[in-house]
Amino acid sequence: xxxxxxxxxxxxxxxxxxxxxxxxxxxxxxxxxxxxxxxxxxxxxxxxxxxxxxxxxxxxxxxxxxxxxxxxxxxxxxxxxxxxxxxxxxxxxxxxxxxxxxxxxxxxxxxxxxxxxxxxxxxxxxxxxxxxxxxxxxxxxxxxxxxxxxxxxxxxxxxxxxxxxxxxxxxxxxxxxxxxxxxxxxxxxxxxxxxxxxxxxxxxxxxxxxxxxxxxxxxxxxxxxxxxxxxxxxxxxxxxxxxxxxxxxxxxxxxxxxxxxxxxxxxxxxxxxxxxxxxxxxxxxxxxxxxxxxxxxxxxxxxxxxxxxxxxxxxxxxxxxxxxxxxxxxxxxxxxxxxxxxxxxxxxxxxxxxxxxxxxxxxxxxxxxxxxxxxxxxxxxxxxxxxxxxxxxxxxxxxxxxxxxxxxxxxxxxxxxxxxxxx
Ligand code: UD1
Numbered sequence: 001x002x003x004x005x006x007x008x009x010x011x012x013x014x015x016x017x018x019x020x021x022x023x024x025x026x027x028x029x030x031x032x033x034x035x036x037x038x039x040x041x042x043x044x045x046x047x048x049x050x051x052x053x054x055x056x057x058x059x060x061x062x063x064x065x066x067x068x069x070x071x072x073x074x075x076x077x078x079x080x081x082x083x084x085x086x087x088x089x090x091x092x093x094x095x096x097x098x099x100x101x102x103x104x105x106x107x108x109x110x111x112x113x114x115x116x117x118x119x120x121x122x123x124x125x126x127x128x129x130x131x132x133x134x135x136x137x138x139x140x141x142x143x144x145x146x147x148x149x150x151x152x153x154x155x156x157x158x159x160x161x162x163x164x165x166x167x168x169x170x171x172x173x174x175x176x177x178x179x180x181x182x183x184x185x186x187x188x189x190x191x192x193x194x195x196x197x198x199x200x201x202x203x204x205x206x207x208x209x210x211x212x213x214x215x216x217x218x219x220x221x222x223x224x225x226x227x228x229x230x231x232x233x234x235x236x237x238x239x240x241x242x243x244x245x246x247x248x249x250x251x252x253x254x255x256x257x258x259x260x261x262x263x264x265x266x267x268x269x270x271x272x273x274x275x276x277x278x279x280x281x282x283x284x285x286x287x288x289x290x291x292x293x294x295x296x297x298x299x300x301x302x303x304x305x306x307x308x309x310x311x312x313x314x315x316x317x318x319x320x321x322x323x324x325x326x327x328x329x330x331x332x333x334x335x336x337x338x339x340x341x342x343x344x345x346x347x348x349x350x351x352x353x354x355x356x357x358x359x360x361x362x363x364x365x366x367x368x369x370x371x372x373x374x375x376x377x378x379x380x381x382x383x384x385x386x387x388x389x390x391x392x393x394x395x396x397x398x399x400x401x402x403x404x405x406x407x408x409x410x411x412x413x414x415x416x417x418x419x420x421x422x423x
Pocket of ligand 1: 023026094095124125127128129164166167168307330331
């Protein structure tokens, strides 16, 4: 199994290209199930989660072909030949659940394994199920699988989510495009990935209003056609690499970066004393002012501070001047990076949904273990400014969501390399 070795190596300077968004791509790929015509996605990130989603869609009869070194995918579901998403694939990632809405809309039936628990909390799928029921689906839970049917086809309706869920909003949005009549989704997620999905569906002929606000209205249509759609830039990868110079010092330009995608996060960086500026090609982040200042952070649905950047932000605050409090409001168990950062000398106390970080002068390299995707990259970031060597194991978490981390960081002067156990 691979490990990554990082050594604190001084300031970083250079450019890092930001890939297409993993989370957007994972919800865009299943739109192929809504049309018999090919859908082409460009700016696709090269990640294992994308490969897993391709395998899942192929298991339904879709043809998925990659071009441009994996950065372009053509998805073609001329005929659906299977209706079951097996546990073997679904257990690998929750995004498998995105096939449920489109399959119900096109085929009137689907059987999808329940995703089960995951490292960052219970993460149930009840909001997806209740939402689809409101559109006329009938759900039965048997043997760990959701058996879903839509006997009379899906129909429109008004559905208010009890709290914001990105995935449930996306699943219902896809399903409602082919439902009979008008669907109104209230308390919908406003994340840029929802907006990107709506943009792609609209280009396929869907009638959608209000994506990016908390009320989305969808007028069902009889059929959707193919399209070519560029995946929106990955705001979480962007935020992660914005933290690299913030932590190690220096000045890095994030190519393709957009301030509007990371505004709440960028504001916190600025309060901490880090400069964030828009350039012709993206965003320039510089940190040449000595120690950063402590800052309090509370995760919230978009446009608030994203939970997917909380672990990385904590890595920065470990060496800030003062005490920072991080509050996690989206997932109940998302501080598993804290004990690993503590192994590197960080001073962190976790009480329920709050982590109190008292900044130390310097972190020290240590062997650490990735517990989930964002936690793993937070440990790499911490290692960039630590004294000595940090060895990160269980790198497969990282490969689910970050392409070519070593290449991107070493191009800016970081000392980072991947090693395999046998070599
Ligand atoms: C998506 C992102 C993930 C991000 C999260 C929040 C993808 C593939 N993943 O996950 O990276 O961290 O948004 O921005 O896009 N919940 C329920 N019942 C449900 C669904 C969710 O109780 O049916 C809860 C979750 O446990 C969590 C909260 O709702 O506490 C928000 O989760 P949600 O927005 O649905 O996250 P995901 O779509 O799974």
